[in-house]
Amino acid sequence: MDSSSETRSGIHVAVDLTVLTLRDGALNVLLIQREDDPHRGAWALPGGFIEEGEDLEGAAYRVLADEASLGSGAVHLEQVRTFGTPGRDPRGHVVSVAFMALGANLPAPRRGEDVADARWWAVEELADVPLAFDHATVLDCAIERARSKLEYTTLAVTFLPEEFTVSQLRGVYESVWGTTLDAGNFHRKATRTEGFLEELDRHAAPTGGRPARLYRAGEGTSLMPPLLRSGD
Amino acid sequence: MDSSSETRSGIHVAVDLTVLTLRDGALNVLLIQREDDPHRGAWALPGGFIEEGEDLEGAAYRVLADEASLGSGAVHLEQVRTFGTPGRDPRGHVVSVAFMALGANLPAPRRGEDVADARWWAVEELADVPLAFDHATVLDCAIERARSKLEYTTLAVTFLPEEFTVSQLRGVYESVWGTTLDAGNFHRKATRTEGFLEELDRHAAPTGGRPARLYRAGEGTSLMPPLLRSGD
DNA sequence: TCAAAAGTGTTGCGAGTACACCCATGG
DNA sequence: CCATGGGTGTACTCGCAACACTTTTGA
Numbered sequence: 001m002d003s004s005s006e007t008r009s010g011i012h013v014a015v016d017l018t019v020l021t022l023r024d025g026a027l028n029v030l031l032i033q034r035e036d037d038p039h040r041g042a043w044a045l046p047g048g049f050i051e052e053g054e055d056l057e058g059a060a061y062r063v064l065a066d067e068a069s070l071g072s073g074a075v076h077l078e079q080v081r082t083f084g085t086p087g088r089d090p091r092g093h094v095v096s097v098a099f100m101a102l103g104a105n106l107p108a109p110r111r112g113e114d115v116a117d118a119r120w121w122a123v124e125e126l127a128d129v130p131l132a133f134d135h136a137t138v139l140d141c142a143i144e145r146a147r148s149k150l151e152y153t154t155l156a157v158t159f160l161p162e163e164f165t166v167s168q169l170r171g172v173y174e175s176v177w178g179t180t181l182d183a184g185n186f187h188r189k190a191t192r193t194e195g196f197l198e199e200l201d202r203h204a205a206p207t208g209g210r211p212a213r214l215y216r217a218g219e220g221t222s223l224m225p226p227l228l229r230s231g232d
Numbered sequence: 233m234d235s236s237s238e239t240r241s242g243i244h245v246a247v248d249l250t251v252l253t254l255r256d257g258a259l260n261v262l263l264i265q266r267e268d269d270p271h272r273g274a275w276a277l278p279g280g281f282i283e284e285g286e287d288l289e290g291a292a293y294r295v296l297a298d299e300a301s302l303g304s305g306a307v308h309l310e311q312v313r314t315f316g317t318p319g320r321d322p323r324g325h326v327v328s329v330a331f332m333a334l335g336a337n338l339p340a341p342r343r344g345e346d347v348a349d350a351r352w353w354a355v356e357e358l359a360d361v362p363l364a365f366d367h368a369t370v371l372d373c374a375i376e377r378a379r380s381k382l383e384y385t386t387l388a389v390t391f392l393p394e395e396f397t398v399s400q401l402r403g404v405y406e407s408v409w410g411t412t413l414d415a416g417n418f419h420r421k422a423t424r425t426e427g428f429l430e431e432l433d434r435h436a437a438p439t440g441g442r443p444a445r446l447y448r449a450g451e452g453t454s455l456m457p458p459l460l461r462s463g464d
Numbered sequence: 465t466c467a468a469a470a471g472t473g474t475t476g477c478g479a480g481t482a483c484a485c486c487c488a489t490g491g
Numbered sequence: 492c493c494a495t496g497g498g499t500g501t502a503c504t505c506g507c508a509a510c511a512c513t514t515t516t517g518a
Contacts, residue, residue, distance in 0.1 A: 013327050055316065082329050084282070084287065085287055086285045095245050095288070097327075166498090182482070183497080184482095184499070184500095187497075191498095206488080206489050206490070208489080208495045209489060211496095398470080415469085416470090416471065417507070438468095438470095438515080441467080441515075442469055442470045443470080443516065
């Protein structure tokens, strides 16, 4: 990735990543602080230009490794949308394919090359922070995609470790949606939906009450019928 | 658009369009027959390279005009997904942003430049036809998007003229989904869903039975609760 | 009068919501 | 014993599927 600020001729293709995880029960996104112009010092989504012969997903995984020091192991990567309005990048015409990456317990990032700083931000506290380029729009788009995919897919489990309790799963929904859900109804719905959860014989260590049974992700990927955000 | 078959260096960005309409109660897609290599003589989705400084949507509308002789008036254009696997185009590394365009009563296409032929195909009869590049995948992706968006948006009306009957609207769902729906239940659902339909005082000419009231599209864009494909 | 299409009524079922209530553990 | 969280039972409501039925036209 050429991070100089000179204008470049031709159309360039980039990927931008919205990396989401849960930290302390809040939805967090990984931002990097730009070391170079344009938008030097501003916070931005990790991203980079794709190289000739490189796959879009491949480029996304490369950026994940370079700028976020995250391996491809425990993340769910998915294309969101492509942004290509001329002028969105002052260096020239850049068409950027936005991805979202979801993971469980992602580590604090090491800062990569061309990056002044990198850290997790709670999406709630991000309202006032001006982001570089059109990344505020890209971020909104990815978050809305994640929120809606929780409704009709089993994607929520990607925010959790391999073994988890129903309460933890409910916590994912509550954190991502910013709502509260009825514990009993959620338990029934989650455990009775075919393919969502696989019951284990073990229990988690009690946290002040009755110990919760452990589950792991089931085989299914779609939730039918879906789990709807109530206050919609 | 350079349609020669020589390999080009650098990464190129294109748009590919899945233009859908209803003809004789069947979902049809517009394909063009390629005049030049690669895939000379094969049927393909209309598409073209974007020019520097050109918007993605702008490029899509330009292709619609050039290759399908369709104005931007009566089509709903929407981005679907971006395909960028190296090798999908033998000329070099081409990243293609797929769009779907939906319209009512779209005219028989004039063939544009670099196009040997252009015509509508019923998507049903397309199973055996080999398409150029990865366009079979792109087409499937767009059709599935259109099918699912009928469920939770008011998009179905874009397949109809400005004034239409509830039966015609039901016909859209039946054609696109390839199902049959209960006429009475559909009528209730469509007319009672807030923002979907706006009732007019006129009736359509009878077609062998009681004349149907005319409606036009309402203000709303989302269907809540959604209209689900039953056999899912 | 009959066929055909538009539109309404009715009933039963499946699923969600609210909330009461029991279960199992630690303090 | 009590507090806390896990998990179940139950009553109410809402929306849909099925399908019978009425309305309004042309032949």
